[in-house]
Amino acid sequence: MMKNSNVIMDLSEPLRPLLHFSVPKNWMNDPNGMVFYKGEYHLFYQYYPDDTKWGPMHWGHAVSPDMVNWTHLPIALYPDELGYIFSGGAVIDWHNTAGFGEEAMIAFYTYHDPDSEKQSQALAYSVDNGRSWIKYQGNPIIPTPPNLQNFRDPKVIWYDAGNGAGHWVMLIAAGNAIQFYTSSDMVNWERKGRFGFGQGAATGVWETPDMFELSIDGGAETRWVLTVGLGAGAPAGGSGMQYFVGQFNGYEFVNDNSKETVLWADYGADFYAAQSWSDTLDGRQLWLAWMNNWQYATQIPTSTWRGAMSLPREVGLTETEKGYQLVQKPIAELQQLRVEHFAWQMVTIPIEAGFKPNLTAPLMEIVAIFEVDAAVDQFGFRLVSDDDAYTAVGYRPKNRHLFVDRSQAGLSNFHEAFGDTHLAEYRISNQLLRFHMFVDSSAFVLFVDEGLVTFNERVFPTNNQFSLHFFSENKSVILKSLDVYLLSPAQFFVEAAAE
Numbered sequence: 001m002m003k004n005s006n007v008i009m010d011l012s013e014p015l016r017p018l019l020h021f022s023v024p025k026n027w028m029n030d031p032n033g034m035v036f037y038k039g040e041y042h043l044f045y046q047y048y049p050d051d052t053k054w055g056p057m058h059w060g061h062a063v064s065p066d067m068v069n070w071t072h073l074p075i076a077l078y079p080d081e082l083g084y085i086f087s088g089g090a091v092i093d094w095h096n097t098a099g100f101g102e103e104a105m106i107a108f109y110t111y112h113d114p115d116s117e118k119q120s121q122a123l124a125y126s127v128d129n130g131r132s133w134i135k136y137q138g139n140p141i142i143p144t145p146p147n148l149q150n151f152r153d154p155k156v157i158w159y160d161a162g163n164g165a166g167h168w169v170m171l172i173a174a175g176n177a178i179q180f181y182t183s184s185d186m187v188n189w190e191r192k193g194r195f196g197f198g199q200g201a202a203t204g205v206w207e208t209p210d211m212f213e214l215s216i217d218g219g220a221e222t223r224w225v226l227t228v229g230l231g232a233g234a235p236a237g238g239s240g241m242q243y244f245v246g247q248f249n250g251y252e253f254v255n256d257n258s259k260e261t262v263l264w265a266d267y268g269a270d271f272y273a274a275q276s277w278s279d280t281l282d283g284r285q286l287w288l289a290w291m292n293n294w295q296y297a298t299q300i301p302t303s304t305w306r307g308a309m310s311l312p313r314e315v316g317l318t319e320t321e322k323g324y325q326l327v328q329k330p331i332a333e334l335q336q337l338r339v340e341h342f343a344w345q346m347v348t349i350p351i352e353a354g355f356k357p358n359l360t361a362p363l364m365e366i367v368a369i370f371e372v373d374a375a376v377d378q379f380g381f382r383l384v385s386d387d388d389a390y391t392a393v394g395y396r397p398k399n400r401h402l403f404v405d406r407s408q409a410g411l412s413n414f415h416e417a418f419g420d421t422h423l424a425e426y427r428i429s430n431q432l433l434r435f436h437m438f439v440d441s442s443a444f445v446l447f448v449d450e451g452l453v454t455f456n457e458r459v460f461p462t463n464n465q466f467s468l469h470f471f472s473e474n475k476s477v478i479l480k481s482l483d484v485y486l487l488s489p490a491q492f493f494v495e496a497a498a499e
């Protein structure tokens with residue numbers, strides 16, 4: 001086959017991120033069908049190719065060797081007479097259990113019938129590395145159950161029962177619950193346990209489930225993590241990701257925590273519909289999310305395109321005084337973007353003037369370690385993009401709040417909730433607080449300490465050259481160390497056939 005030549009994607013629009021994956025034109029929401037195969041990370045996504053607002057859904061497609069640099073490919077799945085193509089996952093059928101071919105790539109998605117609004121589950125497969133797709137002729141594989149309006153976003157995993165035995169498990173968001181199905185051939189599915197209805201947060205519809213087993217602090221003991229998109233009522237307002245930690249026996253999920261316990265995967269406003277990559281072979285659990293919020297998703301002020309993904313993250317579980325919790329860190333592959341390094345040690349941040357490192361750049365990775373003094377009202381830093389435009393991040397020791405304030409971050413009048421301050425309650429463990437941040441031209445992500453708390457945030461500064469302004473109120477705080485890496489943009493290509 002002749003290889004298509006790729007063109008460099010146009011990144012010139014000022015609100016276009018340079019580190020984060022974004023759609024070349026028109027509308028994108030959830031990540032879908034994330035699977036690793038033959039050296040490529042596949043990222044499919046909810047795509048509407050005819051407008052910058054949500055519409056009849058397709059699956060767009062891109063691939064990457066490292067989750068940092070991406071090539072956009074042609075649309076993978078188009079809507080048809082059964083409906084729009086809603087969210088779902090993909091796996092590799094290593095042993096041809098479905099009979100579509102050895103190592104076929106199998107995608108599961110929801111058909112949304114725009115007339116009846118009914119939702120059913122369907123399958124498509126590819127035997128050429130995801131480049132072309134055949135929809136299964138027996139679709140839907142799981143028809144719409146009676147009286148169920150929300151029944152969508154199938155995520156399929158292989159449950160390994162040991163000694164080569166196992167079966168396929170499908171999770172479907174069904175009302176405020178996750179319904180489990182099992183199968184040996186991916187075509188015939190049997191309904192099993194259900195989890196939800198009264199568990200965790202239910203202030204909005206449950207969507208886009210995912211589930212994976214993680215070791216606790218890298219040891220032999222494991223737990224299952226069930227992640228669920230919540231359509232409204234997340235900590236930063238609007239949509240967000242909650243998760244549950246528990247046990248899974250192949251059929252049923254049992255929560256380790258009380259049903260009232262609510263755990264959040266991110267405290268920023270822009271981390272939704274997160275999905276992990278299937279079939280990664282190196283043992284890492286990796287995921288990313290749609291970097292937007294249904295509260296204002298269709299109003300964000302980008303021009304010919306609307307939709308970006310978070311940076312990919314590696315997830316783990318750690319033991320805390322409140323039980324096992326998710327920890328997240330940026331993928332190691334991002335280090336390839338570092339081009340220059342600046343470092344400071346033991347800087348006292350004066351109350352009045354603050355501390356302004358002599359640096360201005362559009363793309364930065366920042367690692368700041370503070371010595372926390374309980375008597376300080378608040379400290380942190382501003383990402384300053386203009387005389388009066390900045391985003392502030394920091395900590396308030398007295399009420400133990402981490403905060404992100406984007407009220408002055410730039411364009412924000414497209415939605416009343418955009419300029420809010422986002423909070424996370426957080427108890428520091430050893431007088432030190434570590435902020436690890438990636439600053440893109442119109443987005444940033446903050447990982448706190450080992451990643452128990454993260455904030456993923458979109459911002460729309462009219463100037464995207466940032467400088468740093470550290471502040472400490474009523475008493476100075478010591479910046480034990482500061483490392484700033486200037487970053488080069490990631491590389492984004494569009495395959496000629498996808499233009």
Ligand code: FRU
Nearest residue numbers: 030046086087152207208273
């Ligand atoms: C989540 C979601 C999914 C649905 C898709 C439609 O953002 O609402 O539940 O499948 O978007 O685009």
